[in-house]
Amino acid sequence: MVLADLYPFIKATHVGLALLSGGLFAGRGLGVLLSATAPMAPWVRRLSQVIDTALLGAALLLLWILRINPFATPWLLVKLTLLVAYIVFGTLALRRASTRTGKALAFVLALCCFAVMAAIARTHDPMGMLRMMGL
Structure with missing residues (x-):
């Protein structure tokens, strides 16, 4: 068996982990905004x-199997750029922003980044949601 034979499993794992990661972030972000302590508990952060x-490991395996250079593939480059923004907004939302309003704004922006990344991944087009709407 070669690694390429595992492509469907790796892709499904990547998609599942992306949904799990986004869902956990959304839950943690809501918890932080509601002043709960559980979202920042060590075991939740480790999870x-x-x-x-x-998720990163599955993504790298997919790139390896498909022999794709993410920096030469426009939709992946946009997705990676949004990933950096998602991480920055996510850290602001969960701990770095000093005010509740700042945390809320960063949380919404992080969720927007996640949604656009999902649309780009689905369409393999840097225009993502716009292509999904037929524009």
Whole structure:
């Protein structure tokens, strides 16, 4: 068996982990905005790190199998740029922003980045949602 034979499993794992990661972030962000302590508990933070590490591993395997250079593929380059923005907004939303309003704004922006990344991944087009709407 070669690695390419595992492509469907790796892709499904990547998609599942992306949904799990986004869902966990959304839950943690809401919890932080509601002043709960559980979203920042060490075990929750570790779980998030494990999921995100596995997600990155699956993404790298997919790139390897498909022999894709993400910096030469427009839709992947846009998705990676949005990933950086998602991480920045996510850290602001969960701990770095000093005010509740700042955390809320960063949380909404992070969720927007996540939604656009999902649309880009689905369409393989840097225009993402606009292509999904037929524009």
